[in-house]
Amino acid sequence: MSVVPWFATRYSRLLARLQSRRLHHGLLLTGPPGIGKYQFARLLAKSALCKALTPQGYCSACQSCLLFDAGNHPDMAELVSDKQLGVDAIRGGIAKLHATAQLNGNKVLVIPQAHRMTEPAANALLKTLEEPTDNTFLVLITDRPQQLLATIVSRCEKHVMPPPDTEQALGWLREQGVDDATPALLHAYGAAPFTLLQALREETGIAYRTFREGLDTLLAGGNDAVTLATQWQDSAPSIVGWLQQYAHEQCVQYPNASSFSLFEACTQANRMLQNPGVNKVMILSCLLAEIKQSV
Ligand SMILES: [Zn+2]
Structure with a gap:
């Protein structure tokens, strides 16, 4: 290397x-x-x-x-x-x-x-x-x-040690064989190219790409929140983290009450997930339903 x-x-x-x-x-x-x-x-x-x-x-x-x-x-x-x-x-x-x-x-x-x-x-x-x-x-x-x-x-x-800028990180990821990384994907992994690369190689739990496809389908009306939440419940912490990232992008692009409330809901969901035994399907489906409503 x-x-x-x-x-x-x-x-x-x-x-x-x-x-x-x-x-x-x-x-x-x-x-x-x-x-x-x-x-x-x-x-x-x-x-x-x-x-x-x-x-x-x-x-x-x-x-x-x-x-x-x-x-x-x-x-x-x-x-x-x-x-x-x-x-x-x-x-x-x-x-x-x-x-x-x-x-x-x-x-x-x-x-x-x-x-x-x-x-x-x-x-x-x-x-x-x-x-x-x-x-x-x-x-x-x-x-x-x-x-x-x-x-x-x-x-x-x-x-x-300085973090890379987005272009440097994406260029380096392409050299490592990750051709389809986007700024959104990179930021979903904390702008940390090594973390992203490792996650893609391990592919444990739900992969980010699967999440993004599921979310896009939901927003296009091709899926419902409860079904997705049930499929994703075992990866709830990652999903909520990615949703929070998505909500953050929405806040930047469309700074309005609904995007801010979505971000706040993600923060709350993150907190609730700290409790073992919490109903993950319910938390995820509420969030996903709110996202669907906000668009
Ligand atoms: Zn030597």
Whole structure:
């Protein structure tokens, strides 16, 4: 995978500093979710480990690059976690940084979702940030920097990663084989091209396209709200999120009482769905009926 266009300038700058051995040992990448921060960190890690780095980046041919691509580079560690990152996980990662580099080069520890570190874990990491070992790089990633300890943030070089503009994101999605992405589809996924791509690849639950076709049919009078709501009940949170996006577009295009009330109804439905055991068919059918009435 090559660097995404919206990070390209930053990547070249960091590569140049890596080559001249002036790259900070602790990097903190922040920015909205789904814009490719993690993939960027991996590109950077692969470059830092490459034995034949050029100004364009890693070589993809040296032993280090081959090991990296195979997912078993001995001097690269990632602390991926769905839950909290405890002190043991952090200590394990740090131990790897302190070990001698097996390929006689750099060592890299990547921590996606760095805000998931517990306070003891963050304190364990702090020591490494304050007293770095030679040739080691720590790359912390988060979309919630406010949840990190201030001391961690202050020891890192901060990079606020920019989100792509719509054209950049759609162009990149086309390169990934998604030919029919639209601005509306992108915004239904929080303007996050990586989130959209993943959702399309996984296709769990109701796909956005199915939703949009169903909605269009409903608006054209070819379907009724209760039937759709029954079909969609298992994906209710996604459906309500997409409906809210639709309502938002309506508010922008037709700023009137009915579009505002629709948006408000979606917000309320979102809140109601937080309660387990709520009647999802009823919530969805009320919303869909309101949408049908509003056009
Ligand atoms: Zn290489």
